[in-house]
Amino acid sequence: MATEQQVPAFDLIGKRYDESFVERDVQLAEGAWLIEQLPEQARVLDLGCGSGLPTARQLLDAGVEVVGVDESPVMLELAEQQASGGTYLHQDLRELGDLGEFDAVVAFFALLMIPRGDIPPLLAAARAHLRGPKLLLVSMVHGDFDFFPINFLGAPTSVSAYPPDKLRDVVTAAGYEVLELKEFEAQAEPERIEVQLYLRARAV
Structure with missing residues (x-):
């Protein structure tokens, strides 16, 4: 039987993620x-893709075909x-395979949610x-750490973060032109504010 530590964090968090992470205006604008x-x-x-909110549903409502991947x-x-209406696949983000x-x-x-060493090959x-x-x-999230253990909404997990310039460099090195990079403060869970980075890019 799996221990709590072996269960993916978001299996433990479930719908509480949508209930707690209520500041979605910037994500909706993107x-x-x-x-x-x-x-x-x-x-x-x-x-x-998580619970499908808000992005998958926003895209589907606009008539876009969506393939969502989540562990x-x-x-x-x-x-x-x-x-x-979307196609949802249970798999590791780092193993995209033949999705078209x-x-x-x-x-x-x-x-x-993955180690920083896995991010450049995933972007490529x-x-x-x-x-x-x-x-x-x-x-x-704005920060400078690699797969650091935290407790998020009561579930143990590990997270990675970049400062803005480093995120820009990582995306550029993976073969993209960065079009825009913005920072916003948002409530990520009750009584905790974090700085979030939103990046737009185009493959070159």
Whole structure:
């Protein structure tokens, strides 16, 4: 039987993530910008799609085909309920395999859940799947640590973070042109404010 430490953190967190992480205005604005850039019948890969809120549902409502990938079956079950119409796959973000081509890849607060050494090859692998506008949206937390153990919403996990300049360098080195990088303060869980980074890029 799996111990609590072996269960993916978001299996333990489940719907409490949506209930606690209520400041989504910037993420929704990034999704709206993406929708404006996409061609008709666009296809988007949502890395770390979680519960499907808000991004997968926002894209689906705009008529975009969404493929969501997540390691948590609990979150994927929520995505099926809350953002129905997408294709949701239970797999490691770092093993994209043969998913076909996409007009854009989004990774909202997903890359922070893996070691920093795994992020450049993941970004490069995602780039190989891009076509058309070849867009990438990434959000992370401002910081400078590598897979640091924390307790998030009562669940043990480990997270990685970059300062803005280092995130820009990592994305550029993976074969993208950074179009914009912004910082915002947001409430990530009750009584804790964090600085979040939102990056727009295009594969070159």
